[in-house]
Amino acid sequence: MAMITQIPGGVCAAKGFRASGIHCGIRKNRTxxxxxxxxxxxxxxAAAVYxxxxxxxxxxxxxxxxxxxxxxxxxxxxxxxxxxxxxNGEEVAEEMCRMTAETLGLDxxxxxxxxxxxIGQPLNLEPIQSGLPALAAGLGYGEENGTFAAEAIMTTxxxxxxxxxxFTLGGKxxxxxxxxKGSGMIHPxxxxxxxxxxxxxxxxxxxxQKALSADVTDSFNMVSVDGDTSTNDMxxxxxxxxxxxxxxxxxxxxxxxxxxxxxxxxxxxLCRRIAADGEGATKLLTCTASGAKDKACARTVxxxxxxxxxLKAAMFGADANWGRVLCAIGYSGADVDVTRVDVxxxxxxxxxxxxxxxxxxxxxxxxxxxxxxxxxxxxxxxxNAGEAEATAWGCDLTYDYVKINGDYRT
Amino acid sequence: MAMITQIPGGVCAAKGFRASGIHCGIRKNRTxxxxxxxxxxxxxxAAAVYxxxxxxxxxxxxxxxxxxxxxxxxxxxxxxxxxxxxxNGEEVAEEMCRMTAETLGLDxxxxxxxxxxxIGQPLNLEPIQSGLPALAAGLGYGEENGTFAAEAIMTTxxxxxxxxxxFTLGGKxxxxxxxxKGSGMIHPxxxxxxxxxxxxxxxxxxxxQKALSADVTDSFNMVSVDGDTSTNDMxxxxxxxxxxxxxxxxxxxxxxxxxxxxxxxxxxxLCRRIAADGEGATKLLTCTASGAKDKACARTVxxxxxxxxxLKAAMFGADANWGRVLCAIGYSGADVDVTRVDVxxxxxxxxxxxxxxxxxxxxxxxxxxxxxxxxxxxxxxxxNAGEAEATAWGCDLTYDYVKINGDYRT
Numbered sequence: 001m002a003m004i005t006q007i008p009g010g011v012c013a014a015k016g017f018r019a020s021g022i023h024c025g026i027r028k029n030r031t032x033x034x035x036x037x038x039x040x041x042x043x044x045x046a047a048a049v050y051x052x053x054x055x056x057x058x059x060x061x062x063x064x065x066x067x068x069x070x071x072x073x074x075x076x077x078x079x080x081x082x083x084x085x086x087x088n089g090e091e092v093a094e095e096m097c098r099m100t101a102e103t104l105g106l107d108x109x110x111x112x113x114x115x116x117x118x119i120g121q122p123l124n125l126e127p128i129q130s131g132l133p134a135l136a137a138g139l140g141y142g143e144e145n146g147t148f149a150a151e152a153i154m155t156t157x158x159x160x161x162x163x164x165x166x167f168t169l170g171g172k173x174x175x176x177x178x179x180x181k182g183s184g185m186i187h188p189x190x191x192x193x194x195x196x197x198x199x200x201x202x203x204x205x206x207x208x209q210k211a212l213s214a215d216v217t218d219s220f221n222m223v224s225v226d227g228d229t230s231t232n233d234m235x236x237x238x239x240x241x242x243x244x245x246x247x248x249x250x251x252x253x254x255x256x257x258x259x260x261x262x263x264x265x266x267x268x269x270l271c272r273r274i275a276a277d278g279e280g281a282t283k284l285l286t287c288t289a290s291g292a293k294d295k296a297c298a299r300t301v302x303x304x305x306x307x308x309x310x311l312k313a314a315m316f317g318a319d320a321n322w323g324r325v326l327c328a329i330g331y332s333g334a335d336v337d338v339t340r341v342d343v344x345x346x347x348x349x350x351x352x353x354x355x356x357x358x359x360x361x362x363x364x365x366x367x368x369x370x371x372x373x374x375x376x377x378x379x380x381x382x383x384n385a386g387e388a389e390a391t392a393w394g395c396d397l398t399y400d401y402v403k404i405n406g407d408y409r410t
Numbered sequence: 411m412a413m414i415t416q417i418p419g420g421v422c423a424a425k426g427f428r429a430s431g432i433h434c435g436i437r438k439n440r441t442x443x444x445x446x447x448x449x450x451x452x453x454x455x456a457a458a459v460y461x462x463x464x465x466x467x468x469x470x471x472x473x474x475x476x477x478x479x480x481x482x483x484x485x486x487x488x489x490x491x492x493x494x495x496x497x498n499g500e501e502v503a504e505e506m507c508r509m510t511a512e513t514l515g516l517d518x519x520x521x522x523x524x525x526x527x528x529i530g531q532p533l534n535l536e537p538i539q540s541g542l543p544a545l546a547a548g549l550g551y552g553e554e555n556g557t558f559a560a561e562a563i564m565t566t567x568x569x570x571x572x573x574x575x576x577f578t579l580g581g582k583x584x585x586x587x588x589x590x591k592g593s594g595m596i597h598p599x600x601x602x603x604x605x606x607x608x609x610x611x612x613x614x615x616x617x618x619q620k621a622l623s624a625d626v627t628d629s630f631n632m633v634s635v636d637g638d639t640s641t642n643d644m645x646x647x648x649x650x651x652x653x654x655x656x657x658x659x660x661x662x663x664x665x666x667x668x669x670x671x672x673x674x675x676x677x678x679x680l681c682r683r684i685a686a687d688g689e690g691a692t693k694l695l696t697c698t699a700s701g702a703k704d705k706a707c708a709r710t711v712x713x714x715x716x717x718x719x720x721l722k723a724a725m726f727g728a729d730a731n732w733g734r735v736l737c738a739i740g741y742s743g744a745d746v747d748v749t750r751v752d753v754x755x756x757x758x759x760x761x762x763x764x765x766x767x768x769x770x771x772x773x774x775x776x777x778x779x780x781x782x783x784x785x786x787x788x789x790x791x792x793x794n795a796g797e798a799e800a801t802a803w804g805c806d807l808t809y810d811y812v813k814i815n816g817d818y819r820t
Binding site: 052053054055056082084085086087118119120121184185187226227228229230231307308309310313314317319321322323324326327328329330331338354355357358359360397398399401402403404405406407 | 462463464465466492494495496497528529530531532594595597636637638639640641717718719720723724726727729731732733734736737738739740741746748765767768769770807808809811812813814815816817
């Protein structure tokens with residue numbers, strides 16, 4: 001079995017990737033970095049998945065065109081304004097690529113562009129235009145350069161989200177790193193919030209896209225903070241081949257399996273981080289539905305539970321209100337025999353079994369309170385109908401979620 | 411066009427219906443009535459729609475059996491315990507009917523039974539058993555008797571919900587009245603929370619069911635407080651024929667149309683009340699999607715908007731964050747041309763137009779704040795693709811929703 005080892009760093013962990021992140025002035029807060037730049041030293045195979053929301057941010061249309069040939073060189077991303085629902089959005093996103101390409105001496109058609117923030121306010125490019133020389137000057141291979149990029153894409157996130165791993169393909173050491181931003185409007189559908197992954201592995205654009213598309217089904221599509229699928233979700237990956245491995249070109253190869261495993265390690269870690277840092281969240285909720293008749297059923301059940309406002313509020317209050325778990329299973333649409341459902345809550349403080357065969361069993365409220373007072377809660381659902389299993393990630397619903405979203409624009 | 415006139419009262423407005431509601435002791439708070447009883451003087455045609463949640467409260471299975479013959483005489487309903495996910499739930503619900511029938515001198519198979527409250531805790535019938543004599547003694551035809559029943563079915567509701575109307579069928583004056591309880595776990599799917607409607611109109615059980623099933627599509631199925639479809643939703647209606655009209659037996663008749671209109675007047679009013687009194691709500695949100703290519707599209711769009719946690723939080727904060735309206739349209743699944751969407755916010759304080767053709771237009775933030783600071787907000791969406799229209803009702807997402815649901819069971 002291939003070893004995937006976690007290492008320090010983020011998007012600069014892989015060979016030949018430089019990054020930068022500075023405050024250009026899209027946001028008023030001058031201490032907040034608001035534009036990120038990631039550049040590969042060599043042309044990189046590129047793949048992406050996007051939001052399924054019919055309302056799509058203008059950068060998505062532009063990025064889709066720019067990676068249609070399977071390759072890209074750089075990623076430019078601003079926070080503070082989503083460049084969505086603006087009459088001139090695509091022109092602005094194209095111009096953002098043109099400026100970036102000019103500064104870097106690249107072709108505009110090799111730039112991936114992303115924006116995140118408020119919807120429906122024209123994006124003024126002047127701050128980016130005037131900030132680009134400093135942004136380019138700040139490019140570097142260091143771990144801290146990746147961190148600056150990770151910070152620049154944050155919106156209401158309270159924690160930056162980075163991870164890197166090391167693995168071996170054909171005897172060559174490869175690295176992969178990623179950054180992500182949450183933290184509201186999180187309910188991905190065949191895509192996610194913003195996630196950028198870089199790797200020095202050599203892999204064909206076709207297999208890169210295949211790996212990415214397959215990965216999201218069990219990673220970002222299993223995360224929900226608030227049930228709202230963003231207009232600007234994008235997960236993109238650049239693979240520049242600088243690790244020197246023989247390019248991965250066969251879907252049946254062991255190397256492709258290793259690559260997918262490395263990718264899953266990166267994406268699952270970022271999923272946990274996004275959920276744990278959901279707007280207003282005090283707790284990470286991980287729901288695993290096991291014993292399902294098939295994988296789709298397991299996913300539907302786990303996701304429905306993680307999305308229940310009532311359960312999320314109960315978890316905030318450390319209240320073992322397992323009836324809400326049963327309720328969410330019941331309305332999930334999954335074909336489940338509800339009289340066979342078992343439910344346990346588990347955390348670092350222990351496990352409490354609350355439901356067997358669809359009915360309540362006696363448990364200590366005191367122990368339940370202790371279990372549910374931890375920062376990470378597992379909701380374990382046994383469907384007793386088969387062998388399939390799926391995990392979904394979410395967070396509790398808190399006063400701060402309401403506060404943050406009651407007046408987001410000001 | 412048939413006239414439907416609102417009159418005072420609730421379930422006792424129609425001829426031959428008595429009601430009662432007292433504190434039996436299911437709930438600890440001795441000032442809270444917790445069991446309601448509604449009795450028809452004559453056998454009544456009966457119809458009901460139920461939750462589509464796979465996890466169903468035990469009373470639903472029992473009620474379904476009891477009205478399978480199209481008739482019933484009485485409704486017994488407790489609050490404080492949902493009798494759901496209990497191993498002996500159906501036995502308990504049957505026993506609740508048996509006790510009630512014995513006290514009233516009726517057949518247990520003519521009793522509709524409902525329970526609402528916490529899921530998964532055994533329902534102790536002793537308080538009901540000992541309270542039944544007083545409950546039956548309290549039965550009366552007066553407006554206040556209906557009010558006691560309306561109060562007894564409340565859980566986290568802060569307002570009781572009653573309405574009554576008068577209309578004419580075949581020259582005879584008929585009356586219809588209803589009561590409802592919200593106010594959390596509200597996201598009906600072919601059914602609703604708990605609603606009981608009584609009428610003295612004469613109508614066949616078949617047409618009564620037909621009217622009810624058709625009505626919910628545009629009434630209770632268009633309400634959402636929190637996206638959680640309850641396990642115990644039930645809307646039931648009793649029609650005892652004591653108005654003396656020639657029985658409505660033909661679906662193509664003018665009388666059936668009048669009956670449906672009266673029913674819609676009652677149900678739409680209760681929908682507004684349920685949404686306005688959603689858990690923690692400070693504002694009633696009414697979203698009307700017009701210009702849709704068909705009714706299903708209009709319903710999907712209006713319901714998606716009303717369900718968005720982000721929009722609900724923005725409305726709490728009186729923040730005209732219309733991008734969230736576009737976002738919710740985009741992920742609704744409805745086939746919509748998002749570049750043609752118009753959005754206005756309207757209230758007693760005026761109207762503010764914020765989006766035309768899918769893009770933002772300049773508006774005064776000051777006026778928008780004034781418009782959105784009212785207690786009732788209309789979100790008007792023009793799809794510019796046809797003639798169909800639908801309305802959905804919801805409420806804002808507030809600190810109090812989190813507070814109420816963070817520790818519901820204690």
